[in-house]
Amino acid sequence: MPTIRVGRVADIQDGGKIVVETEGEQIGVFRIGNEFFAWKNKCPHQGGPVCQGRIYNKVLEVLDADLKSRGRDFDDSTTHIVCPWHGLEFDIRTGEFAGASAVKIMNLEGYSTQVQDGDVYVVV
């Protein structure tokens, strides 16, 4: 399997990403802390350039003890990549569609990542 050098660790800021292209393959590499996650830049919905979308924290609805809505808030512990074509949101850590758990078909195609000597690699 080919291994693609994406760049230096320092090139990808925490909470950020880099989208690379090699031999016709487009891959987004996302950094959360010292972890890296790589996903194919193709949305399972309609083939949009998902990794070139924006990163948002997950949105929650806040309910009080009486189950009344008290508005929405961000969940700072979970980040999503949002496909710029139609807005489908995927968990950056898992690549899974971030909404209804029943939608298993809507997951990103992923690759494993390695960090060696300060460089980030994706194994395709």
Added chain:
Amino acid sequence: MDANIISSKAMSVQEMDVYTDTRDYLAPAREDARKMGFADWFICDIDAHHLETVHWHEVIEHIEDPVVRHQALTYQKERFGAPPYGLNGDLGLRYQDVGGRIPHQSGQREKVDEGDVHRDVVLTRRAMEAMCIDKMVVFPTPMLFLGMHPQVEMEVLLTRAYNRWLTERVTPGDDGIGALALLPFNSPEDACRTVEDFADKPGVIGFTVTSTRYKPVHANEYMRLYRMIEETGKPIAFHAGYHWQDPSLATCNSFLGMHALGFAWCNIVHMTNWILNGIPERFPKLKSVWIESGLAWVPFVMQRLDDQYLMRMSEAPLLKQMPSDYMRQNCWYTCQPMEKSSEVGLKATFEMINAKTQLLYASDWPHFDFDAPRVIAEIDWLDEEAKRNILGMNASRCFGFEPKLKWK
């Protein structure tokens, strides 16, 4: 001519009209029931109607506010040709009977000699007997428009008066007659009071929101109501209606068009808000029943919401499943008026809503678009278990009553 000539006799009813006995009207359904052996089937009709305004002089006696009650009684007594006191709605735009072509919709003026129970008990029993229905839930008719009443207080007073009248005069007359107490939904506090006061009254198996109204069903002030209803174990029902003054529907120049869309539209809106705001997630044991919108709208809404949800999930953050999953698991649907013109469409609908567990038979008798039990029994691609479920057992499980055979 030969010796094989056989004689005939004129039928006793030559032309049906508003005076025709329900049993004569429904004689073909009775024959179907005999042939199909329905006496051995538990059949529950979740949505039949009576015309409460025929007995409005009785209903208003149950208005709790003494001043309004006095005014109502005086009005009914003294105003010649007066419409029902306090009721809103387009009482003169009721073209359901298509100019008298469908007389049972126009009125039921048949003779009733039985004096031991209320007239509506007799009429309901006659329909039950004819269609071999073991349990029949009765709804009002003009009061379905009460959600548009300009006076919230009057909605409260009239729903309470009706609920009292129904549970004191009608449902005690036959244990096969069920009721879903009307909720004065524009006053959440009084709707809660309705649950407290009527949950255990004779025949009450659930609660109804009349769907013709502009209140968002996800508003915070309803959460206490939903919790209370969930705790009773009884369902909440959304009974559809139309509103011809709705600006969109006002463009329809025929009752046909307005009615076809209107009866689905109100429940489409409520269902959308119900699901997207996560009411089934907040109240997972709360059963909702969607009545008299037919079925074709359900796959439409399922597909529309699923499609849009994928792209805008941050606007429905409470959802853990697809909108259609909640609609298939947490919601029940009555079949009438069941759109039967396309077998392909109907079959797909049954699969999408999981009809074997979620579909409930309803007749809507005596309205113009009523469905007899044969609409389910004659479907050749349904197995007998599914037919029995839809005709009665699903209702027994959903509403939590015993499937007691009445006509065996």
